[in-house]
Amino acid sequence: MNESSSNFDHISQREGGLRRALSTGQLSMIAIGGAIGTGLFLGSAFAIGSAGPSVLISYAIGAVIALLLMGCLAEMSVAHPTAGSFGDWAEFYISPLAGFLVRYSYWSAAALAVGTEVTAVAVYMKFWYPGVPGWIWVIGFSAALIFINCFHVKAFGAIEYSFSALKVTAILVFLALGSWVVYSAAPGAGIGFSNYVSHGGFFPHGFRGTWVGVIIALFSYFSLEAVAIAAGEASDPNRAIVRAFRLTLGRLVLFYLLTLTLVLAIVPWTLAGSTESPFVKVMVASHLRGAAGIMNFVILIASLSAMNSQIYSTARIMFSLSRGGYAPRWVGKLNAHGAPVAALALSCLGIAVAAVLNAWKPAVAFPIMIAISIFGAMFAWLMIFVTHFFFRRRHAGEKLVFRMWGYPYANIAGAGLMASAMITTLFTREFHMTLLYGIPSLVVLALCYLCLRPRTVADALPVSSERS
Numbered sequence: 001m002n003e004s005s006s007n008f009d010h011i012s013q014r015e016g017g018l019r020r021a022l023s024t025g026q027l028s029m030i031a032i033g034g035a036i037g038t039g040l041f042l043g044s045a046f047a048i049g050s051a052g053p054s055v056l057i058s059y060a061i062g063a064v065i066a067l068l069l070m071g072c073l074a075e076m077s078v079a080h081p082t083a084g085s086f087g088d089w090a091e092f093y094i095s096p097l098a099g100f101l102v103r104y105s106y107w108s109a110a111a112l113a114v115g116t117e118v119t120a121v122a123v124y125m126k127f128w129y130p131g132v133p134g135w136i137w138v139i140g141f142s143a144a145l146i147f148i149n150c151f152h153v154k155a156f157g158a159i160e161y162s163f164s165a166l167k168v169t170a171i172l173v174f175l176a177l178g179s180w181v182v183y184s185a186a187p188g189a190g191i192g193f194s195n196y197v198s199h200g201g202f203f204p205h206g207f208r209g210t211w212v213g214v215i216i217a218l219f220s221y222f223s224l225e226a227v228a229i230a231a232g233e234a235s236d237p238n239r240a241i242v243r244a245f246r247l248t249l250g251r252l253v254l255f256y257l258l259t260l261t262l263v264l265a266i267v268p269w270t271l272a273g274s275t276e277s278p279f280v281k282v283m284v285a286s287h288l289r290g291a292a293g294i295m296n297f298v299i300l301i302a303s304l305s306a307m308n309s310q311i312y313s314t315a316r317i318m319f320s321l322s323r324g325g326y327a328p329r330w331v332g333k334l335n336a337h338g339a340p341v342a343a344l345a346l347s348c349l350g351i352a353v354a355a356v357l358n359a360w361k362p363a364v365a366f367p368i369m370i371a372i373s374i375f376g377a378m379f380a381w382l383m384i385f386v387t388h389f390f391f392r393r394r395h396a397g398e399k400l401v402f403r404m405w406g407y408p409y410a411n412i413a414g415a416g417l418m419a420s421a422m423i424t425t426l427f428t429r430e431f432h433m434t435l436l437y438g439i440p441s442l443v444v445l446a447l448c449y450l451c452l453r454p455r456t457v458a459d460a461l462p463v464s465s466e467r468s
Contacts (some may be wrong), residue, residue, distance in 0.1 A: 008080050010144060011088050013100045014323045015232065022233050026157035027240040030230045030309055040220055040256060040302070044263070045231035046370075047220075050430065051213030052076065052204035053196040058213030059220070059256050061417070066221045066252065067392035068414035069381055070389035071404035073228045074245040078402045079391075081241070083232035083443045084320030086225065091324070093390040094383075100449045102383045103321050104223075108441070109376025110314040111349045113222065116373055118142055127280070127293070142351045149315060149344055151337050156312055163305030170298040171255050174341070177291075178262035178282060180206060195268050200237050204269070212428050215421050219370055223306060223376040226313045242402055249376050284394045314347035315340050326452055371431050375438030378422050385415040 047055045073086070082088050084103060086239050092100025122134030148159055185191035196202055203210060227244045234240045259279075267280045279299060283291040285395070319340040322332030331342045388404070389411045404410065422438075425431035 008088075008092055011084070011092060011324075012080070012082055013441060015083050015088075015320055022153060022230055022235060024155045026161050027093075027227060027230055027234050027244045029161045030157070030226055030312075044216075044220065044260060046430070047213045047216035048260075048264070048269050050205065050216065051209045052200060052202070053264050054203045054210040055217075055269075056257065056260055056264070058210050059217045059260060061214045062217030062221050063253055063256065065218065065381075065414055065417050066224055068406075068410050069384055070227075070245050071406075071410065072384050073225060074241055074416070075400060075402050075404045076388060076391055077228045077231045077241045078238050079395075079400065081231040081234065082320070083229060083316040084324070085228040085231065086380060086387060087317060087320055088385055089391065090387045093271075093387055093394060097446065097449055098383065098387075099324070099451075100321075100326055101445055102380055102387075103317050103324075103326070104445050104448075105376035105438075105442065106380040107314055107317040107321070107347070108349075109222075109373050109375070109380065110310050110317065111347050112353060112373035113309055113377070113420075114310045114314065114353055115353050116370055117303045117310065120303045121307070124296055124303065127296045138351065141304060141307075142348070145311055146305065146344065146348065148308065149311050150335065150339055150444050153338065154432060156308070160305060160308055160312075163301055163308065167298065167302045167305060168255075170295075170302075171259060174279065174282075174295070175258055175262065177288075178259070178266060181282070182262065182265050190268065191266050193265050195265055199268050199270050211421075211424060213432060215374070215425060215428070215431055216370075217256075218378065218381075218421060219374050221252070222374075222381075223309055224252075224312070225380065226309050229313050229316050231328045232316065235381070238401055311344070311347065315344040318343035318347050328450075357464070368433070371433040372437050374425070374431065375422075375434045375441070378418060378434075379438065379442070382415055382418040382422065385411050385418065389415075 044055070047058060051058050072222045076089050077085065080089060080092075084091075084099075085105030087099050087106065089099075090102045118138045118141060119134070122137045125132065125137045126134070149156055182191060182193075189205050205212075227241065263282055264277065280292050280295050283295040291431065318327060319332055321327040322329060322343065327343075327346075331346055332340065333342055389408060392407050392411075406413075425434040426436075
């Protein structure tokens with residue numbers, strides 16, 4: 001692996017200057033923080049509405065895809081820990097065009113996903129302040145998190161660790177409380193596992209509804225890849241990445257599948273599948289004083305945590321694009337704290353879109369943001385599987401520090417499932433905008449690449465010492 005790593009050195013050097021200050025624990029929590037947010041606490045409501053109780057199968061299928069993806073990410077991250085991560089790997093192992101498309105598609109998806117999270121924040125704040133316009137919360141919370149990301153990466157890591165620790169604790173409390181509600185429910189109270197089949201059966205919308213639920217489940221799991229991006233600023237990447245990989249998978253299966261199992265037992269899916277968080281509805285059903293308000297606060301923190309993680313990811317991907325010559329050179333500069341503030345500012349596009357949508361069409365802002373943001377993330381996941389295939393071919397016969405099991409069948413399965421999910425979006429009411437937005441965007445990006453390519457030779461230089 002030494003020869004290939006040496007060839008990759010020019011990419012690592014041009015992305016130098018970021019501070020390697022994230023601890024192993026912080027890296028693990030960044031992965032959890034990105035994946036446990038709106039997708040679980042609010043997005044699950046849309047998944048339940050589409051699939052009914054069979055949403056458990058939807059999230060299980062999504063978990064299998066996430067498991068395969070994390071294996072690919074862990075193997076390549078240990079070999080090449082850089083801020084550009086899967087975009088850099090696609091550039092090196094497939095082609096510069098592939099790296100360009102992956103990074104810009106993912107950047108646009110993550111930027112819009114930030115808008116999705118902050119849109120959800122506006123929904124949660126209506127629990128306490130129903131008369132305050134949502135765009136006010138969008139702007140206020142966004143400004144606070146952008147300010148945090150302008151400082152040393154240690155500040156980001158510490159805040160994200162605290163956010164994620166609170167979420168993990170709250171979910172464990174929710175699991176205990178939900179189990180008690182199911183166990184202690186009186187006969188005829190409408191609470192119990194009979195809710196799985198008493199409102200149209202386990203598959204009320206057939207397999208089609210279950211598969212639509214898979215798409216929403218994938219949206220819930222998106223941001224797992226943030227661990228690969230953060231690896232470029234980890235103090236001990238090899239140990240941190242492998243540990244984050246193992247911890248993240250176990251926690252996700254526990255948190256997503258067990259919490260949804262309890263939600264569906266306590267609240268009939270016909271009531272849980274609405275625009276309000278089903279977790280708040282469960283707290284209302286517990287009849288504990290103040291429980292609904294406390295849970296709403298927790299899921300507010302969850303969305304802010306996921307938003308914080310996505311702001312971090314978008315800034316690093318744009319930083320990588322600039323250092324590669326695919327964005328203006330000034331975007332790749334760092335401030336005195338080692339933070340890419342110009343890339344951060346440019347990555348606030350999704351927040352602006354969310355603010356406009358909340359002011360213009362607040363009732364449909366959240367589903368619209370999901371539909372248009374999901375394509376870039378799905379494309380990035382698909383390309384991670386493809387890139388890993390090329391990565392393994394390049395390193396055939398070499399001893400790797402971390403090796404994903406199941407190659408090449410795991411790659412084929414993961415890529416096939418992702419491609420199927422992407423194609424399916426065109427035939428759904430909920431996500432018909434996804435490919436209609438995504439395919440033209442790829443064409444535009446490819447044309448932009450042809451125009452920018454001559455400049456990359458001059459601008460893709462090591463600029464690790466540049467500061468704003």
